[in-house]
Amino acid sequence: MYLRKTFHIFVVVIATVMVLLPSSSSAEEIAVNSELYGSWSALNLEQNGLKANLILIIEEDQVIAHNTCSFRGYSVVAQTSSPAVITSNEIRILRSNMAMEEYSPGFLQCKASIKAANMKYKLRDGKLFLDVPEERETLELSRADVQSQATVKTKGPQPELDYTKQGIMYAKKGNYQEAIKAYDKAIEANPSYVIAYYNRSVAYTKAGQYEEAINDCNKVLQLDPLHSNSYYTRGVSYWHLGSKNQAIKDMQEAAKLKHKEAQDYLTSMGIKW
Secondary structure, eight states: OHHHHTOOSSSEEEEEEEEOOOOSOOSOOOOOOGGGOEEEEEEEEEETTEEEEEEEEEOSSEEEEEEEEEETTEEEEEEEEEEEEEOSSOEEESOOOOBOOOOSSTTOEEEEEEEEOSOEEEEETTEEEEEETTTTEEEEEEEOOOOSSOOOOOOSOOHHHHHHHHHHHHHHTTOHHHHHHHHHHHHHHOTTOHHHHHHHHHHHHHTTOHHHHHHHHHHHHHHOTTOHHHHHHHHHHHHHTTOHHHHHHHHHHHHHTTOHHHHHHHHHHTOOO
């Protein structure tokens, strides 16, 4: 279904890469999984002489969707590059940009786009899988040669990762103030580092600093509007501060984004989401 929908007879070929939301757990998020770096073949189809090839290129902080369409000697290349957060469990797109080039004849077009959706990439046995619940399908990606000018780059040391790992270690020991200090350093090193903001919000809630937790959740949601954990954590913080109506609104937003704890809580209260 999902694969068939990417093939549009002769006229337009559209390859859409849908990406994931965070997991339902409100625990601290763990930093990158470098095994995800590299190029992955997501689509390779041919029908009546029309070919479509989609390569997903995963770098430290972005995902590139490189789509090539060809027909009878004509070729169209479209490339989308989007900032991303890579964790041990998932790839989450923060924002998406679309690039499209069209060559004569005009009936052959190729568009690559990255959309935020309730989907997750998971690495299993050296392969990347994309679960598509709406279509009840699983799309398997495999390692591929990069078929574009895009190359996998590394940036060298990433202090925000090191500080975040320190924060996680402190938090696991229940030393939330030290964890907060470590996340402070991670954010100082990279002011757009979503994981550090979210992890710090969790540490703040566990330390009873709910207003600070709300501020961090607000920052995360500015960077990643589909971060269900932050809606949930912000809702918990509002609840502790006595703002019950706002807490329920945040829980409902989290529930709509498939956050299980939020869904279970609202269901137990008889509240629709």
